[in-house]
Amino acid sequence: MTYEQSPENPSPPPAAENNLIGRRQALCSLAGIATAVAGIGLIGIGSARADEASIPTPTDGSTISANEAIRSAEDLAAEERDLAMVRALVPEDLDVGTWSIERVHSPRLGAIAVVMRTPDGKAFQVDLLRRDDAVPGVAATRHFSLFVSNSGKGDTATDEYQARGAIVLAHQIRHRELSGAPAPKLMSFAERSNSFPFGAFGVLG
Numbered sequence: 371m372t373y374e375q376s377p378e379n380p381s382p383p384p385a386a387e388n389n390l391i392g393r394r395q396a397l398c399s400l401a402g403i404a405t406a407v408a409g410i411g412l413i414g415i416g417s418a419r420a421d422e423a424s425i426p427t428p429t430d431g432s433t434i435s436a437n438e439a440i441r442s443a444e445d446l447a448a449e450e451r452d453l454a455m456v457r458a459l460v461p462e463d464l465d466v467g468t469w470s471i472e473r474v475h476s477p478r479l480g481a482i483a484v485v486m487r488t489p490d491g492k493a494f495q496v497d498l499l500r501r502d503d504a505v506p507g508v509a510a511t512r513h514f515s516l517f518v519s520n521s522g523k524g525d526t527a528t529d530e531y532q533a534r535g536a537i538v539l540a541h542q543i544r545h546r547e548l549s550g551a552p553a554p555k556l557m558s559f560a561e562r563s564n565s566f567p568f569g570a571f572g573v574l575g
Contacts, residue, residue, distance in 0.1 A: 452477050455552045460484060460498075464542050469535040475573055479566050480557030483519070483573045486535050494532040495519040495574055496539060502558035508533045509540035513553040516540050519572060 434442075453476050460474045460482070468489040475483040482498040497517045499507070507515035508528060516536045518528045547553070557565065 449476070452554060455554045456482055459543060459546050459551045459554065460539075464539075466535065466538045466542060469538055471539075477554055477556060479569050479571060480562040481571065482554065482556065483571070484539065485573060486532075486539065488529075488531040488535060490531075492531075493574060494529070494535070495572060496532075496536045497571065498543075498556065499562060500556045500558045502560060505559040507536070507559070509537045511540050511544045512547050514540075514543065514556070515559065517559065 456474055456476060460471070462471050462474055464471055466486070470487045472485040472487055472493065475485075480499065484496045484498065485493060486496055487493050495518070497519050498514045499517065501510055501513055501515045503510075505515070507517040509516045516539065518532045518536050520528060520532075562569070562571075
């Protein structure tokens with residue numbers, strides 16, 4: 371983002387002044403625009419919580435152009451829509467039996483990472499990617515293939531209880547798909563591998 375400041379000339383020329391608005395005012399407007407756009411795009415499937423959006427409010431008096439504010443608002447609205455779609459598909463309180471869902475991440479690097487726990491409390495990661503029958507995961511739904519992330523290269527055996535948890539999760543996602551939950555745009559396993567050959571996909575730390 372380019373900021374336009376002129377310490378030696380505190381009063382900008384009229385043309386520039388018309389194209390600049392106070393940064394604080396722009397970002398406040400940005401939040402309102404993004405919330406409205408996200409709400410319109412998600413009628414019928416729920417909406418993202420407004421308190422999740424982190425909007426900085428600088429106090430240095432710097433300015434931002436109207437076009438930059440609009441672009442930022444559009445980016446924020448898209449992020450809110452993606453997050454709302456994920457929550458509609460995989461809410462964190464989804465019933466997965468004796469397993470549990472600890473956290474559902476927003477789409478990143480072409481996938482949705484879901485942190486789950488086995489019945490004995492061990493954390494593990496399940497990645498939702500676009501279904502591709504050429505590279506099957508441990509479970510599949512109409513739109514997605516589910517993979518247990520174990521930092522292997524395809525030759526590492528999957529923990530049985532983690533695989534069962536992914537299968538239970540897939541079963542519940544199928545019901546959500548049938549009920550009309552939206553399908554976020556994700557990559558297939560092969561597409562992600564090709565696009566991010568050195569990608570760090572783990573979220574467990």
